[in-house]
Amino acid sequence: MHVLVVDDEAANRQILSTLIARTGYSVDVAAGVKDASDKLSKGDVDVALCDIRMPDGDGIELVHKFRTSGSGIDTQFIMVTAFASMETAVEALRAGATDYIVKPINEEDILHRLAQVEVMRGLREENKALRRLVAGDRSLxxxxxxxxxxxxxxxxxxxxxxxxxxxxxxxxxxxxxxxxxxxxxxxxxxxxxxxxxxxxxxxxxxxxxxxxxxxxxxxxxxxxxxxxxxxxxxxxxxxxxxxxxxxxxxxxxxxxxxxxxxxxxxxxxxxxxxxxxxxxxxxxxxxxxxxxxxxxxxxxxxxxxxxxxxPLRERGSDINGLIQHLLHSAGGTWAGEAMKLDADAHDILQSYHWPGNIRQLENVVNRANILADGGCITLADLPPEVTRHSTSPSSIGTVVAQEGGLRDQMRQVEASLIAKALSDAGGDRKDAAQRLGIGLSSLYRKLEELSDLVNTDHG
Structure with a gap:
């Protein structure tokens, strides 16, 4: 989650940004309304922690600009005020703020509020994902x-x-x-x-x-x-x-x-x-x-x-249809053809336990759709948390019970294939990528991921 701290006092910006960064959120700062407006306009801020009274403008007006004026920006605002009154709170919430905090700020309180916003955003995203699955049909x-x-x-x-x-x-x-x-x-x-x-x-x-x-x-x-x-x-x-x-x-x-x-x-x-x-x-x-x-x-x-x-793990027969729908919705193509899923990747997705349910499935499919080359999603395009915990059989052998065993075997197989292709190509990476049937950018990415297993010194 990306957080923007908006405060005209440098000390407050420093304290809050340091605290928020320690929790693992990405954080940016703005010294006033104009600076904040420029950064919010980019559309990548998930939540703004915004002071109400600043020399160059009013924080509530900033909220109104981005929450109720049809800007299309989905930033959530938590307002910060030194003047605790029901009037201020109501005005902020009517303008579109999610919450408000009264100074002096308690560290535990601010982190709790940010966590609540993160949960709320997650719920909205999962609802959007689910609505896309049933768009245009009253039968759910x-x-x-x-x-x-x-x-x-x-x-x-x-x-x-x-x-x-x-x-x-x-x-x-x-x-x-x-x-x-x-x-x-x-x-x-x-x-x-x-x-x-x-x-x-x-x-x-x-x-x-x-x-x-x-x-x-x-x-x-x-x-x-x-x-x-x-x-x-x-x-x-x-x-x-x-x-x-x-x-x-x-x-x-x-x-x-x-x-x-x-x-x-x-x-x-x-x-x-x-x-x-x-x-x-x-x-x-x-x-x-x-x-x-x-x-x-x-x-x-x-x-x-x-x-x-x-949960999705109890709905095994639905997963394939969901994957196909999500691939279609993602609009991924290669040479004019719709993106496909190879057998091993399909088995992994089918057998994974999906703790995040449909929202997680959509994220995994969309990620794989972006990474895949050659018109086909493979195991290498799936995130480690999915392949690491899978219990699906794969083309490289039988199931390995230990955590990470399947992933380790796949890395070894990939490394061996890439090393052989590089050797056969005399170290020419473009030629090696063609032999492997993948794009050159994918080969560079795989070489970086498998740097501990592949010797790239080929004269």
């Missing part, structure tokens, strides 16, 4: 695995009811896409589908976000605002990462589900809402109940109907 699943056919069956059965639904499953399994499919296949499809990440809203603004507020309910509330429940009236409210919701809000959520009434902050009157609730979590809700982190009565109310999204 066309997979062959029994596990996914069962999910499809459950969705079709419950979509037309008003039942609350709990979707569980690992990150990347498609919980958000399942929720959207439930909405689109329901009688509520013509009304709003409102998704909200329960862990991404600052706790002191949660009630206002969910239930709304009246004009003057707090400093900065210059006009009345509908909450999420009212915005989703007659439609669906999707509560993603429900396990991150604070206990006091869980109590109020339970009352809304049971009474179908909300009371905005600052109001003495309740309003009726007809909102369907779909919740999702990648955590074990039963364990959270046992640990006292989740209300048991709310858990039972939400899980009137439970859908478990299976």
């Amino acid at each position: 699943y066309k997979f062959t695995s029994p596990a996914m056919q069962e999910v499809d069956r459950l969705i079709s059965k419950v979509a037309g009811t008003n039942s609350t639904i709990l979707i569980t499953g690992e990150s990347g399994t498609g919980k958000g896409i399942a929720a959207r499919a439930l909405h689109e296949q329901s009688p509520r499809a013509a009304f709003p589908f409102i998704p909200v990440n329960c862990g991404a809203i600052p706790e002191n603004l949660l009630e206002s976000e969910f239930f709304g507020h009246t004009k003057g309910a707090f400093t900065g509330a210059d006009k009345a605002r509908k909450g999420l429940f009212s915005q989703a009236d007659r439609g669906t409210l999707f509560l993603d990462e429900i396990g991150e919701m604070p206990m006091h809000l869980q109590t109020k959520l339970l009352h809304v589900i049971e009474d179908k009434q909300v009371r905005p902050l600052g109001s003495e009157q309740t309003r009726s809402v007809d909102t369907r609730i779909i919740a999702a979590t990648n955590r074990n809700p039963e364990e959270m109940v046992k640990e006292g982190k989740f209300r048991e009565d709310l858990y039972f109310r939400l899980s009137m109907f439970h859908i478990r999204m299976p």
